[in-house]
Amino acid sequence: MAVADPIIASPSERHERLARTWSDGRGVYGWFTNVHHTTIGRRYMITSFLFFVLGGILAALIRLQLARPENHLLDPDKYNQIFTVHGSTMIFLFAVPMMYQAFGVYLVPLMVGARNIAFPRLAAFSYYIYVGGCLLLWGGLLLNIGADTGWFSYVTLSGPAFSPGKRVDFWAQMITFTELSALAVAVCLIVTIFKHRAPGMTLNRMPLLIWEKLVLSFMVIFAMPAVMLVSSMLLMDRTANTHFFNPAEGGDVLLYQHLFWFFGHPDVYIIFLPGAAIVSTLVTTFSRRHIFGYPGIVVATIATGFLGFGVWVHHMFATGLPQLSESFFTAATLMIVIPTAYQFFCWVATLWTGRPQLRLPMLWVGGFFFVFLIGGLSGLMLASVPVDQQVHDTFFVVAHFHYVLIGGAVFPMFGALYYWYPKIVGRMANETLARVHFWLFFIGFNLTFFTMHFLGLRGMPRRVYTYLPEMHWASLNLIATSGAIFMTAGVLVFLFNVFWSREKGPIATANPWGAGTLEWGVSSPPPPYNFLNIPIVSGREALWDDPPHQPVVSGLRDDVREMLLTNSLDAEPEGREEQPGPSIWPFVSAVVVSVVLIGSIFTLWAVVYGIVPIIITIVGWIWPTQREASQTRSHEKWSVAP
Amino acid sequence: MDRRPTFVMDVSDLPTIVFRERNPIFWGNVLYMTIEGAMFAMVFASYFYLRTRSTEWPPGVNPPYVWYGIANTLLLLISVLPARWIQLRARAGDLRGSRNGLLVLAAFGAVALIIRGFEFPALNCRWDTNAYGSMIWAMLILHTGHLLTEWVETLVMIAFASSSRMEGKRFPDFDVNSDYWYFVVGWVIVMNFVLYWAPRFL
Numbered sequence: 001m002a003v004a005d006p007i008i009a010s011p012s013e014r015h016e017r018l019a020r021t022w023s024d025g026r027g028v029y030g031w032f033t034n035v036h037h038t039t040i041g042r043r044y045m046i047t048s049f050l051f052f053v054l055g056g057i058l059a060a061l062i063r064l065q066l067a068r069p070e071n072h073l074l075d076p077d078k079y080n081q082i083f084t085v086h087g088s089t090m091i092f093l094f095a096v097p098m099m100y101q102a103f104g105v106y107l108v109p110l111m112v113g114a115r116n117i118a119f120p121r122l123a124a125f126s127y128y129i130y131v132g133g134c135l136l137l138w139g140g141l142l143l144n145i146g147a148d149t150g151w152f153s154y155v156t157l158s159g160p161a162f163s164p165g166k167r168v169d170f171w172a173q174m175i176t177f178t179e180l181s182a183l184a185v186a187v188c189l190i191v192t193i194f195k196h197r198a199p200g201m202t203l204n205r206m207p208l209l210i211w212e213k214l215v216l217s218f219m220v221i222f223a224m225p226a227v228m229l230v231s232s233m234l235l236m237d238r239t240a241n242t243h244f245f246n247p248a249e250g251g252d253v254l255l256y257q258h259l260f261w262f263f264g265h266p267d268v269y270i271i272f273l274p275g276a277a278i279v280s281t282l283v284t285t286f287s288r289r290h291i292f293g294y295p296g297i298v299v300a301t302i303a304t305g306f307l308g309f310g311v312w313v314h315h316m317f318a319t320g321l322p323q324l325s326e327s328f329f330t331a332a333t334l335m336i337v338i339p340t341a342y343q344f345f346c347w348v349a350t351l352w353t354g355r356p357q358l359r360l361p362m363l364w365v366g367g368f369f370f371v372f373l374i375g376g377l378s379g380l381m382l383a384s385v386p387v388d389q390q391v392h393d394t395f396f397v398v399a400h401f402h403y404v405l406i407g408g409a410v411f412p413m414f415g416a417l418y419y420w421y422p423k424i425v426g427r428m429a430n431e432t433l434a435r436v437h438f439w440l441f442f443i444g445f446n447l448t449f450f451t452m453h454f455l456g457l458r459g460m461p462r463r464v465y466t467y468l469p470e471m472h473w474a475s476l477n478l479i480a481t482s483g484a485i486f487m488t489a490g491v492l493v494f495l496f497n498v499f500w501s502r503e504k505g506p507i508a509t510a511n512p513w514g515a516g517t518l519e520w521g522v523s524s525p526p527p528p529y530n531f532l533n534i535p536i537v538s539g540r541e542a543l544w545d546d547p548p549h550q551p552v553v554s555g556l557r558d559d560v561r562e563m564l565l566t567n568s569l570d571a572e573p574e575g576r577e578e579q580p581g582p583s584i585w586p587f588v589s590a591v592v593v594s595v596v597l598i599g600s601i602f603t604l605w606a607v608v609y610g611i612v613p614i615i616i617t618i619v620g621w622i623w624p625t626q627r628e629a630s631q632t633r634s635h636e637k638w639s640v641a642p
Numbered sequence: 643m644d645r646r647p648t649f650v651m652d653v654s655d656l657p658t659i660v661f662r663e664r665n666p667i668f669w670g671n672v673l674y675m676t677i678e679g680a681m682f683a684m685v686f687a688s689y690f691y692l693r694t695r696s697t698e699w700p701p702g703v704n705p706p707y708v709w710y711g712i713a714n715t716l717l718l719l720i721s722v723l724p725a726r727w728i729q730l731r732a733r734a735g736d737l738r739g740s741r742n743g744l745l746v747l748a749a750f751g752a753v754a755l756i757i758r759g760f761e762f763p764a765l766n767c768r769w770d771t772n773a774y775g776s777m778i779w780a781m782l783i784l785h786t787g788h789l790l791t792e793w794v795e796t797l798v799m800i801a802f803a804s805s806s807r808m809e810g811k812r813f814p815d816f817d818v819n820s821d822y823w824y825f826v827v828g829w830v831i832v833m834n835f836v837l838y839w840a841p842r843f844l
Contacts, residue, residue: 222676251692551648555654555655
């Protein structure tokens with residue numbers, strides 16, 4: 001067997017062999033063939049952050065337009081396109097791809113002690129298809145035919161009667177792209193967590209971030225099909241003369257809202273739960289103790305996953321639903337506070353009983369506590385039907401969901417980016433610049449969005465491109481806009497820091513924060529194979545709990561991409577799997593699927609014509625070369641001899 | 643791990659060809675079926691939701707003609723037998739048996755697809771007649787998409803089984819292919835009730 005005996009071979013010899021086996025292709029062609037999770041995860045991070053910046057530029061334009069009454073910086077049509085693409089970008093192209101796909105793909109294999117993600121070619125495909133969605137939505141905007149019916153594109157406004165042309169179709173098909181990407185990543189992550197955990201990492205020793213990714217992946221699996229279905233139905237109403245949402249022919253507009261929010265509300269938790277898991281991770285590391293109430297936090301995460309599916313109707317309180325349903329969904333909405341509050345108390349208890357260190361990433365945890373708490377409290381107010389009716393479609397709601405989403409996702413995201421920056425880049429970020437970034441962003445955020453509560457209470461509706469001076473909303477709007485300038489400056493400082501520290505920052509050690517999870521046990525940045533030896537885990541914080549002479553696994557081949565298979569509950573080894581290497585087919589497949597999906601905006605026959613090319617690319621994807629097949633056959637071993 | 647390691651567990655004797663829950667592809671397939679199942683469930687829920695919005699059902703058209711649907715469902719129910727046979731032969735590592743089973747399964751799939759071609763006109767309305775028509779066409783197209791996918795997948799499995807590039811790890815793929823076949827058959831039973839019988843009794 002062509003494998004260096006780990007006990008005899010020197011670590012450097014094994015490093016060379018593993019690096020040769022696991023290195024992805026180089027050059028332009030090689031770029032499109034890469035399948036390692038660290039590469040795909042980094043690409044997700046960079047692309048989704050780019051769209052955070054682009055979405056932020058649109059937000060800045062909205063704020064400039066609203067800075068004074070009767071402003072004509074943007075005309076109504078541009079304004080409609082800009083707020084629609086801003087919302088859609090932030091939800092579909094930034095928040096979910098960053099908080100779920102980017103962190104999930106990059107971190108999960110490292111945190112469970114695996115050499116790669118499960119189904120790496122599917123992970124690569126998910127990235128390209130996500131980029132396809134980004135290009136579609138923004139292509140429309142740049143051609144001045146961007147979607148213009150709001151990020152949820154309610155019918156009948158978005159239907160064929162009131163929105164002719166292709167604008168809404170870009171939005172509807174962008175959903176298919178991005179949700180396909182999230183679903184593919186959900187499959188990869190669940191299987192990585194079920195089958196590739198390092199030996200000893202039983203369910204009750206899984207890091208909380210892994211628990212969260214597991215729950216979240218199941219939420220994605222049950223929520224995303226609803227929005228793919230509803231956007232496809234909308235597309236068919238617009239292109240194939242179906243009548244799903246046409247009341248004149250027995251269709252129903254509320255069916256759209258039910259299906260959309262059956263996805264839409266769980267999506268809020270798909271965005272928030274990663275934030276909560278990041279906070280759990282950071283609080284543990286910087287309190288220098290195991291997290292308080294681990295089993296309870298796991299249960300709270302699972303409970304949030306379930307309850308998240310039972311509250312969607314609170315987005316529809318103003319649609320005249322029966323009072324009984326309204327009461328039920330109010331109760332369900334209030335109930336979801338319980339698991340979230342439980343997590344808050346556990347974090348406080350961990351900090352209280354630990355030896356907290358206010359290192360850089362913890363600033364963002366503090367910001368999260370403050371901002372998300374305010375968002376949660378205004379959420380409690382909105383859960384009450386009478387209050388909701390009063391402030392429905394006003395800036396109060398805009399303030400609420402920005403407190404929840406920026407508090408629950410963007411603050412933890414920045415904390416996470418500073419925390420894992422040394423691992424990803426290999427250098428430490430500049431602390432002074434980072435603190436300037438935090439304070440600019442924190443102050444700017446509160447100036448912008450706290451003010452909006454008052455604007456909402458004074459009756460300023462959402463989605464109006466301007467207002468009259470007599471409404472007396474000008475001063476508050478000006479304050480909100482000034483806050484946006486602070487936030488923009490903060491993000492610019494962050495970007496400067498990222499690029500500057502990449503060249504000039506101090507070299508990072510493997511574990512600069514003294515953290516306990518497995519990713520900190522490998523060099524920064526990780527080698528192409530992640531782990532020289534697969535560790536055997538003996539505690540929840542593997543690096544803190546393991547004995548000094550780390551027990552590890554031997555016997556995995558180093559001349560092929562071999563991964564260890566362990567069972568789902570107790571992570572006991574039960575097999576070995578050879579992973580496929582780099583391939584151009586995921587990219588080709590994504591291009592063909594993109595062409596078919598975009599073609600279907602113009603004619604649904606594109607789906608029929610596209611079947612054969614799609615099949616060809618998928619066969620290319622799984623069909624091995626003669627050499628690969630004979631190599632695999634040469635070392636096959638059956639579980640029971642056939 | 644880069645901290646001075648102690649080698650305590652040798653995994654070189656572990657198998658590389660494993661079946662069912664030991665194999666990642668089994669879980670991948672289960673999750674794929676869960677995603678598609680969620681999609682089916684929401685299509686059916688939408689159908690019954692639209693039913694509550696109408697006093698007449700089916701609204702202004704005749705219910706679908708049932709016999710093609712019944713014939714197809716019965717055919718697919720029988721096809722479960724070769725699907726099961728493939729699983730047993732694949733787990734025994736029997737290439738010839740697996741390939742023969744796959745050929746029979748592909749034949750069943752081809753006939754089912756042909757009968758499906760007759761089911762569309764038997765719906766007794768077009769997709770653009772009204773919302774009911776849109777819904778039942780969507781339902782049947784969704785299922786046909788799955789039937790077609792599964793049929794093509796079976797053909798690809800046959801290609802593997804007949805190729806010099808056949809590897810042992812394809813046997814678990816044959817096994818999983820049958821799981822997906824059961825999934826397609828399971829939904830055709832549910833769809834049969836919704837599509838053909840619900841308009842007659844609701």
